[in-house]
Amino acid sequence: MAIKRAKVITVTSVKGGVGKTSTVLNLAGIYAGMDKKVLVIDMDLSSSTIALSLNLDVKKDLFYLAEDINNNRFSNIEDYLIKYSDNISILAAPKDPRLENKISSRYLKLILGKVNSVYDVIILDTIHHMSKYTLTCMDNSDWIIYLMSNDPYDLKNMKSMISILKDMGKTNYKVVLNESINHNNKIFTKYDIRNIIKNEIDFVIPSSFYIKNYHKYIIDGKIVTMDSKVRVVNKKAIEVFNDLAKSLLEDNVLENKK
Numbered sequence: 001m002a003i004k005r006a007k008v009i010t011v012t013s014v015k016g017g018v019g020k021t022s023t024v025l026n027l028a029g030i031y032a033g034m035d036k037k038v039l040v041i042d043m044d045l046s047s048s049t050i051a052l053s054l055n056l057d058v059k060k061d062l063f064y065l066a067e068d069i070n071n072n073r074f075s076n077i078e079d080y081l082i083k084y085s086d087n088i089s090i091l092a093a094p095k096d097p098r099l100e101n102k103i104s105s106r107y108l109k110l111i112l113g114k115v116n117s118v119y120d121v122i123i124l125d126t127i128h129h130m131s132k133y134t135l136t137c138m139d140n141s142d143w144i145i146y147l148m149s150n151d152p153y154d155l156k157n158m159k160s161m162i163s164i165l166k167d168m169g170k171t172n173y174k175v176v177l178n179e180s181i182n183h184n185n186k187i188f189t190k191y192d193i194r195n196i197i198k199n200e201i202d203f204v205i206p207s208s209f210y211i212k213n214y215h216k217y218i219i220d221g222k223i224v225t226m227d228s229k230v231r232v233v234n235k236k237a238i239e240v241f242n243d244l245a246k247s248l249l250e251d252n253v254l255e256n257k258k
């Protein structure tokens with residue numbers, strides 16, 4: 001029997017605050033609903049947003065893990081993972097951002113190797129610039145989600161990023177327009193956006209997914225897409241997340257053709 005290997009997905013962007021962390025958690029909720037086992041790794045090492053969003057009590061974070069590997073104290077990866085629900089586990093970033101530079105990015109590959117056969121999907125949250133960590137995430141992922149908002153700075157930077165991705169020979173990225181951010185301010189049409197970024201938009205999270213009391217979910221440590229009310233009221237957005245989630249389970253056909 002073939003050994004199961006998780007699909008590894010990086011969620012990133014060229015601008016801060018466009019909904020990366022929310023999308024990571026929302027996708028995790030969607031996969032959990034599909035009965036997939038999901039591990040979320042918080043690779044935004046400048047803050048511990050995933051653990052904070054889910055109200056998790058973190059005993060051992062990525063810094064501890066890296067230190068233990070470094071000092072030959074590591075024995076079981078499970079000691080560092082926090083169970084959020086039956087299907088979702090978390091590897092948290094350190095709370096103290098000063099520890100960021102003390103974690104070697106080379107450990108990510110090693111960590112992925114230890115969890116690959118246990119999970120169906122591994123989702124990596126990142127910071128919005130191409131730090132060494134973001135680059136390592138991208139290089140070790142099956143798919144990269146580039147999230148962008150309907151904002152001129154974001155779109156102009158996205159255009160540059162698309163040409164960089166093409167230069168790098170990357171074909172495994174999906175461009176996702178998040179219209180639930182700046183939902184009242186749809187500056188450009190989709191036609192305009194395609195022309196600005198010189199690329200297709202693969203998925204659109206609709207403006208109807210703007211949730212007024214979103215902060216309440218964060219305060220309560222809940223994942224929006226796991227809420228039965230949201231799943232009914234925001235049917236259109238849930239369908240988009242479902243389609244996106246399914247597409248990320250597929251192999252990258254372009255890569256195979258290379």
Ligand SMILES: Nc1ncnc2c1ncn2[C@@H]1O[C@H](COP(=O)(O)OP(=O)(O)OP(=O)(O)O)[C@@H](O)[C@H]1O
Pocket residue numbers: 013015016017018019020021022023044126127128180181209210211212214215218
């Ligand atoms: N669907 C939504 N409805 C309402 N508010 C939302 C929605 N999605 C995200 N937000 C809010 O938008 C803000 C930015 O979201 P988020 O933190 O996910 O972005 P990010 O790209 O991870 O940011 P950063 O670059 O700082 O890591 C947060 O305050 C979040 O609560």
Ligand SMILES: [Mg+2]
Pocket residue numbers: 020021022044049125126
């Ligand atoms: Mg974030």
